[in-house]
Amino acid sequence: MTNNIPFRESHPSRTCTTQYTDHKRFKPHLRVDFNQRCGYCHANDIYLGGATVFHVDHFAPQKKFPDLRLNYSNLVYSCPYCNRSKSDDWPSTDATQNIANDKGYIDPCGEEYVNNFCRDPQGNIVPLSPVGIYMHKRLRFGLRRHQILWIIHQIRVTMNELHSELEKKPADYALLTQLASLNKEYLQYWDYITDNKANA
Incomplete structure (x- = not known):
């Protein structure tokens, strides 16, 4: 695997301290914090229609954890493909347990995210761990x-x-x-x- 390429060249963060009553209002802040890229697949929004097309994803799904609906640390700037593929999937009944039995999701802002994926020389996303394999399949990272x-x-x-x-x-x-x-x-x-x- 020596020819593999790092998965992403920029690291997202969450810096917004403003509070809103609608999670969609966070999108401009997320767009900056996530470097205009999907937190999951790293697609640049300029190739997919810009911010108007991208979604505000709830890392721990709001349907299962409504108390986190307006928690900025739980939000991800996401392309519509990844957001729809992930949907309300979650491996546990605990919002803090994002991985169980090698199934689940790695927070895109976590330092360990890049250790679970890379690119091959042709640009394909390659999973590097069991949870990476789960995410690769669930988020359809194998699409051309x-x-x-x-x-x-x-x-x-x-x-x-x-x-x-x-x-x-x-x-x-x-x-x-x-x-x-x-x-x-x-x-x-x-x-x-x-x-x-x-x-x-």
Whole structure:
């Protein structure tokens, strides 16, 4: 597994101290704290419709633990795919027992989250522990959509780097050719996402 890639490059946190009477009002704070990414699959919201499409997930489900509905430490900025897949699933009757018999969920803000997943060189999410396997299956991390979103982001980062280089050397034909090729590849993957084929 030496060729595997760290699962995420940024670590989410929960810093909001404001109190609201509606959990949805926390979304702008969560978006900042979670670096505009789904706490579970790490998908960037810019590729999925932005904050308007993303959900406020209750880590310990509000249906089972209504007292935590407005507790910011229990909220996760989540893409709609992960939120719907997780739904009200929970391994115990105790909100603090998030794992039981290798089943359950790791808090995305916990330091140990990244120890349970990585990416293979193709961008697929790989589980690294029994609970990681459970989450991988339950949250459908094996869908090609996760790989495609990761690839799109890598291409975009490289394109931005090339644009910076072209500002220094605007007539560099090799850079222009590389950028054109990456742009074509980016658009192909983008079409895959926008055609809703990435649910399989």
